[in-house]
Amino acid sequence: MMQAFLYLDLTQSTAFHQPVAEQVRQRFPQVTVLDLDARSDELLQHYALRLLRESHRAVVCIKADGEATELASIMPLLEELFEEEKRRLVILTGLQPRLQRIFAARPHVAFKVVIEEEVVGEVKRFLEV
Template structure:
């Protein structure tokens, strides 16, 4: 199974998220889940399960410097810090703390990309 997980860690979350919609449209065979720092524990549990059970997964983290903190996203981030074959983490936006956390883990397949390039990276990795 292939998966795409979109995690929004921003001060203001939006209901409409273009990137997950584009992934659903262009890669219909990929399981897509989007969450934010306000998501409840059940949704967080599904996100962890999706990451652990997929053969190939892309986790895309949209963040900005004004985000109040990592809060409820920490269990997911801890899972993403683990080295796992077939996993790519994309960071969209500027979040110095997250960037340092990922850069300190060279075993993790991680890239910081511009939002307009994210779909191309997802397709390149999953196809």
């Protein structure tokens, strides 16, 4: 059964190297890890959607700041996360009131706001249930 970790960087200063995604990749070699940002091309976003749909369990970590305005480009991914009856955890690092309201309106989605240093621990808790 496939498990996935998607790291989505919506900040204005996206970096090529994502330490959190790398930590998850090293700590959980059995988990498929994909990192993308709001400017990722359609092919990468399509792959992310497919990964979400095909995985038995998935954790999606969204790194955002108050400036994150690129939500339109990730709507297909967000809509997939809103599906009921799926084993998913959405983690938000950083402050993004709009995303927090979107997820608060969907109590069936497991959603947590944490600091970046807590992400790996949350992934461990979720995947080992």
